[in-house]
Amino acid sequence: MKNDFLKRVKGALLSKEEAKTISGGYDHSYDYKCFFVCCPGGASGSPVINVNGCSDTRYKYYAPQFASGYCVDCS
Amino acid sequence: MIVQSFWSKPFLKDSNHPNARFKGGWLHEKYFYYSTALSCLKFKEFYKEVDLYTDSNGEKILKTILNIPYSNYHNTLDPLNDYHENLWALPKLHTYSNQNTPFIHADTDVFIWEKFSDKIVNNPIFCQNIEDNYPIYGETLDHILQILDWIPTEIINSLYKHKRVVAFNAGVLGGTDLDFYKKLYRSAIKMIQENNHLFHKIDVGMLNMIYEQHLGHAIADKNNISIHPLFENIDPKFTQLTNFHLAGFHTKYVHAIGYAKKSVYACEQIEALLLYEFPEYYNRIKHNGLHNSLWKEQYEIKESRKNFLLTMFQWLRNNSISHIYNTKFSLNNSVKILDEGETITILFTKPQTNEIEKLELIDWDNILLYFQEPLSINELCNELMNDSDISKKYTKDKLLDKILSFVIDKCLIHEIFIPENVLELSL
Missing domain, CATH: 3.90.930 (Outer Surface Protein A; domain 3)
Known part of the structure; x- marks a missing residue:
């Protein structure tokens, strides 16, 4: 019986954090994975659409100076 | 010296927007009052003076009606009433800039069970924690940098220097460098005034973390002032700082940050902790709040539940x-x-x-x-x-x-x- 319990819980103990009932964080209206800094006009590079699976279809340029590696064409 | 602040304008402005602060951002307004009372009383256990900076409405509600026992009330925030109600961090910056001696500003949703380390709070700037590239900042900058007319140079410098967004969390903030806080206020006011005409195009509530926490970090960075955090390696859900279930016996610091205020579980714990630790204040605040129609009875804790919680609190602490x-x-x-x-x-x-x-x-x-x-x-x-x-x-x-x-x-x-x-x- 206890071996069955261990099988069910071991993976989580090794790879996941406990999901606590109460957590916090900033209220926000946007999808986290759809973050791209807006570049000034004239940013160069190959356009990439829907990076990270976002539904935002604006062109995103490779921009290694930003954490996401991409930025959004403001125009 | 502990200072706290309360600006009534966003609290009283009806809004369902997640980034507004109607009811202080809480599930129900009574939890704002219970939280403020609990926060004030817990800080008073460890610090001699706990002062509140507020406006005329705040003074009437918190001092005259509820009699929350701050050491001193300062009515300083009425001049901010022409600013947009979603700029809820502005009164905090105003309060920081008004300090003439080293200070610790704590939000009224922060609760402590031990004094802060002097080694940390006696620095020029200290904060709750550093927020290193939390996704929400990027989203916000992505949204607003396209629209705003004027961005402080320090923000641009910081983005290019770090190649990511670095900020501090101001749940608790302060230190000895009073000039820094005056400069931060001036720069934030300029950012707000220069972009005021564009506020209808942006989510103004999202701007708070930029002109307070990101700009503050950026100005300190530009001036080579070290920022000392009370806590290291805090994740964006703040799971290490929202341990209400361990409060008082295993965790000595809890912050009901962001959407924790909407959690029925967190709100219940705050009410129960006030009842357990300060029963006379709890009963008086509840009576005065209901009697003066500050709130209507809702989410009441049943007697059996109260008995369970109070028994557990006692057992865990003893x-x-x-x-x-x-x-x-x-x-x-x-x-x-x-x-x-x-x-x-x-x-x-x-x-x-x-x-x-x-x-x-x-x-x-x-x-x-x-x-x-x-x-x-x-x-x-x-x-x-x-x-x-x-x-x-x-x-x-x-x-x-x-x-x-x-x-x-x-x-x-x-x-x-x-x-x-x-x-x-x-x-």
Whole structure:
């Protein structure tokens, strides 16, 4: 019986954090994975659409100076 | 000196927007009052002076009606009333800039059970924690940099220097460098005034973290002023700082940050903690609030639930951690386990509403299965440490800490676990 319990819980103990009932964080209206800094006009590079699976279809340029590696064409 | 601040304009402005601060951002307005009272009283246990900076409405409500026992009330925030109501961090910056001696500003949703380290708070700038590239900043900058006319140079410098967004969390903020806080206020005011005509195009509430926490970090960075955090390696959900279930006996600092204010569980804990630690203040504030129609009765804690919580608070605080580790817990009699092969679900009575809740056991929740027979946290850890992979990942102390958090969460918040020979205690 206890071996069955261990099988069910071991993976989580090794790879996941406990999901606590109460957590916090900033209220926000946007999808986290759809973050791209807006570049000034004239940013160069190959356009990439829907990076990270976002539904935002604006062109995103490779921009290694930003954490996401991409930025959004403001125009 | 502890200082806190309350600007009534966003609190009173009706809005459903998640980034507004109607009702202070709380599930119900009464929790703002209970939280403010609990925060003030907990800080007063460790610091001689706890002052509130507020406006005329705030003074009337918090001082005259509720009589929350701040050392001094300062009516300084009325001049901000022409600013947009969603600029709820502006009164904080105003308050920082008004200080003439080293200070600690604490939000009214921060609660402490020990004094802060002098080594940290006696620095030019200290904060709750550093926020290193939390996604929300990027989203916000992505949104607003396209639209605003004027961005402080320090923000641009910081983005190019770090190649990511770095900020500090101002749940608790202060220090000895008063000039820095005056400069931060001036720069934030300029950013607001220069872009005021564009506010209809942006989510103004999202701007707060930029002109307070990101700009503050950027100005300090540009001027080579070190920022000393009280806590390291805090994740964007602040899980290390929202441990209400461990408050007072294992965790000495709790911050009901962001959407924790909307959690019925967090709100219940705040009300119960005020009742347990300061019963006279709780009863007086509740009476005065209801009598003066500051709020209507809602989300009341049932008597049986109050007794459970107060008994548990007493037991957790009056016993050593090793005693708690060695106490046997078992599933509440009302818990039912539904084993459907791969899927195991439990049914339990949610103590906040008395409704039956269903919980599918996923990941850590499968630990519940071990407690079909009475078992202590220590016994469970010994059992788990027999597994070589688990004993490689965890030390015994680390695993004890994790299992303690899991068990007390399911006990205190949900009454799924019941400790043996505890509820018979009379208060």
